[in-house]
Amino acid sequence: MAQFAVIGLGSFGATIATELVGLNHDVIGIDSNKKYVESIADHITHAVIADATDEHVLRELNIQKCEAVVVAIGENIEASILCVLHLKNLGIEKIWAKAKSKPHHMILSHLGISKIIHPEEDMGVRIAQSLSYPMVSRYMALEDNRFIVKVEIKQALHGERFSHLMERALDIKTLIHKRGKDISFSLDPNLILQQGDILVIEGEIESLRRLSARFK
Structure with missing residues (x-):
């Protein structure tokens, strides 16, 4: 059993979080939207209302102890990039992040994260297959x-x-x-x-x- 964190609990992040729990892992889910957190609270190990663009908040949540972190922040590209920067500063090596656009992807790639995810494209490939x-x-x-x-x-x-x-x-x-x-x-x-x-x-x-x- 490993511990993971998922930041951003919209439909994409929530799916990842619940699937990881289904695979018998501990998952901490983080989102600033109270509605998203409350909707998933009964389905994952920990669900927290918090601002993931604040490095002090992430440190207090002991997120640096997670084996990997998924940044599934949706529309707010600035928040996604800030969050990734903070995770890097905390020494987290395995970071997967959702990219909303090509510029977003380019910036994330320069930050040297483990994997960049394009959920819409990936789903399109799966449907086509x-x-x-x-x-x-x-x-x-x-x-x-x-x-x-x-x-x-x-x-x-x-x-x-x-x-x-x-x-x-x-x-x-x-x-x-x-x-x-x-x-x-x-x-x-x-x-x-x-x-x-x-x-x-x-x-x-x-x-x-x-x-x-x-x-x-």
């Missing part, structure tokens, strides 16, 4: 144009032999097969797939695109 590859329920981008994707076997592939499904995708690695509560990390090529089976596979995007045609 889901529309383009409906068999993919989740995916994670790796380096060098490679992805890990989670796919579910639908009725059309029920009874298909695993080796037949993958015969034109030999460069794709199958990492996990899940059937009900049973999970296997080593697949028998003669495995007969069943509707509802889950496969977690990894490969280059072009190979995954070719394979996706089999799932339609």
Whole structure:
């Protein structure tokens, strides 16, 4: 269990905070808006009404003890930048910050934070991927144009032999097969797939695109 802080509890920040709690982490949520704090208070470890642009306030909250801090401040770019500067002054190494615009991104990048988040763009990519590859329920981008994707076997592939499904995708690695509560990390090529089976596979995007045609 780790401790995280989320500064800015609008819809984006609140989602991050509650998801982290769901993963059994301690989360302190901070916002100057009383309504936002009260709406999430029962769902995270600590919710505080505070001005995150005041370094003394952040120090009093012991935010420097957090493993990482997410700055999810929305429209107020100046407040976002001030907050990041204070976090840097407090010696926090892992800072993720939401960028609202290209100038905002440029300034944050010069501050040397761990990651800059563009939630609207990221969501757009996820929606486009889901529309383009409906068999993919989740995916994670790796380096060098490679992805890990989670796919579910639908009725059309029920009874298909695993080796037949993958015969034109030999460069794709199958990492996990899940059937009900049973999970296997080593697949028998003669495995007969069943509707509802889950496969977690990894490969280059072009190979995954070719394979996706089999799932339609």
